[in-house]
Amino acid sequence: MKNNENIVLEVKNLSKLFGKNKVPAFEMMKKGSDKKEVAKKLGVTVAVNDVSFQVERGKIFVLIGLSGSGKSTVVRCLNLLQKPTSGDILFEGKSILSFDKKELLEYRRHKVSMVFQSFGLMSHRNVLENVAYGLEVRGTKKAEREERAREIIQMVGLEGWEEMNISQLSGGMRQRVGIARALANDPDILLMDEPFSALDPLVRQDMQFELLSIQKKLNKTVVFITHDINEAFKLGDMVAIMKDGKIIQMDTPENMAANPVNEYVENFINSADKGQIYSVKHIMQTPSCMMRTKDGANHALKLMRDNSVSSAYVVGDKLELIGILTLDDAMKVRAGEMPMQEAIVRDILTTSEDTLISDLLAVAASAKYPIAVVDEENHLKGIVSKAAVLSSLV
Numbered sequence: 001m002k003n004n005e006n007i008v009l010e011v012k013n014l015s016k017l018f019g020k021n022k023v024p025a026f027e028m029m030k031k032g033s034d035k036k037e038v039a040k041k042l043g044v045t046v047a048v049n050d051v052s053f054q055v056e057r058g059k060i061f062v063l064i065g066l067s068g069s070g071k072s073t074v075v076r077c078l079n080l081l082q083k084p085t086s087g088d089i090l091f092e093g094k095s096i097l098s099f100d101k102k103e104l105l106e107y108r109r110h111k112v113s114m115v116f117q118s119f120g121l122m123s124h125r126n127v128l129e130n131v132a133y134g135l136e137v138r139g140t141k142k143a144e145r146e147e148r149a150r151e152i153i154q155m156v157g158l159e160g161w162e163e164m165n166i167s168q169l170s171g172g173m174r175q176r177v178g179i180a181r182a183l184a185n186d187p188d189i190l191l192m193d194e195p196f197s198a199l200d201p202l203v204r205q206d207m208q209f210e211l212l213s214i215q216k217k218l219n220k221t222v223v224f225i226t227h228d229i230n231e232a233f234k235l236g237d238m239v240a241i242m243k244d245g246k247i248i249q250m251d252t253p254e255n256m257a258a259n260p261v262n263e264y265v266e267n268f269i270n271s272a273d274k275g276q277i278y279s280v281k282h283i284m285q286t287p288s289c290m291m292r293t294k295d296g297a298n299h300a301l302k303l304m305r306d307n308s309v310s311s312a313y314v315v316g317d318k319l320e321l322i323g324i325l326t327l328d329d330a331m332k333v334r335a336g337e338m339p340m341q342e343a344i345v346r347d348i349l350t351t352s353e354d355t356l357i358s359d360l361l362a363v364a365a366s367a368k369y370p371i372a373v374v375d376e377e378n379h380l381k382g383i384v385s386k387a388a389v390l391s392s393l394v
């Protein structure tokens with residue numbers, strides 16, 4: 001069990017049945033009948049069957065499954081667009097089922113915002129008015145809501161399109177408007193039901209990237225639904241895979257990929273692109289050759305010789321990355337043909353531990369030296385070679 005403070009949403013034994021004979025349906029389920037048997041015998045659809053999960057603040061929780069597996073129903077229960085048949089949903093420790101009208105309104109206006117696949121925008125309003133809509137409903141003054149809307153519009157990359165009519169926008173741009181509208185409410189939680197599924201692949205990748213950067217910047221909690229395993233693994237801090245209304249596995253993408261609980265999950269994962277699962281930290285190596293500027297060319301050459309490599313990473317006192325010294329240049333420095341400061345190549349490729357390998361492919365292919373992995377303060381954490389990148393994909 002995680003620290004409660006960090007848990008924004010907790011779903012406990014949630015079930016949602018559609019149809020009249022719910023009580024006998026529960027009886028059948030208790031005795032082990034599955035969705036199909038209950039539907040056949042009683043005409044009851046078990047959309048969600050005893051689902052439990054927790055969503056941590058500032059994380060992206062992904063629900064993935066085939067069409068009809070119950071994803072939308074779960075997410076609709078989270079803002080009570082659907083009423084659970086049984087189970088509970090806690091927001092910051094309080095049951096949303098116990099909310100009175102006023103609390104529920106407050107919850108829907110300020111705590112959760114939904115982004116749909118079908119955009120759900122108002123076509124007779126322009127971009128700015130659509131984004132400002134939630135604030136308008138809340139009674140925010142015009143000048144204030146427009147200022148806020150403009151900020152968000154800029155953030156989702158729609159600056160200059162404020163006055164444009166929705167009908168003039170492409171699918172990708174409409175979805176940006178949808179996200180901006182949800183963000184304008186400044187909710188704690190974004191609920192996103194297959195928001196990118198209708199977009200073509202390139203636009204979709206842009207939007208995934210955009211969502212990740214917005215989420216990092218604003219530290220939003222996101223519940224994201226998809227039927228695409230690549231999207232799930234790319235976005236999810238935690239991924240739950242659903243089948244017939246049940247969660248059959250819930251884990252980080254890496255753990256799930258490493259230990260699928262059954263063949264169903266395994267098949268799902270096999271359809272994924274490996275580069276989308278593993279990040280740089282899984283393949284990076286400790287730089288065998290690290291030196292400081294004051295170490296001098298002789299020391300550098302010895303290091304390279306001892307480690308059979310042709311370059312060394314030059315770091316400062318706090319391990320901050322300065323650049324690379326190549327074998328050729330180190331020899332020139334030793335021969336007095338070049339000062340050390342000039343010999344250090346400072347313009348080198350860097351990446352972070354969390355970068356997905358797929359996002360590194362293009363640069364790795366053309367990189368002259370192994371790519372340096374640095375943290376936010378530019379401290380050298382490791383290196384990734386071209387060979388490591390390419391071999392991780394097979």
Ligand SMILES: Nc1ncnc2c1ncn2[C@@H]1O[C@H](COP(=O)(O)OP(=O)(O)O)[C@@H](O)[C@H]1O
Pocket residue numbers: 018045046047048065066067068069070071072073074
């Ligand atoms: N309003 C409804 N009335 C009856 N059955 C529904 C309703 N909504 C969803 N269902 C059924 O519940 C199951 C789960 O649906 P849904 O949550 O939409 O799945 P997903 O989003 O994973 O495609 C499906 O079998 C679907 O037909």
Ligand SMILES: [Mg+2]
Pocket residue numbers: 071072073
């Ligand atoms: Mg759905």
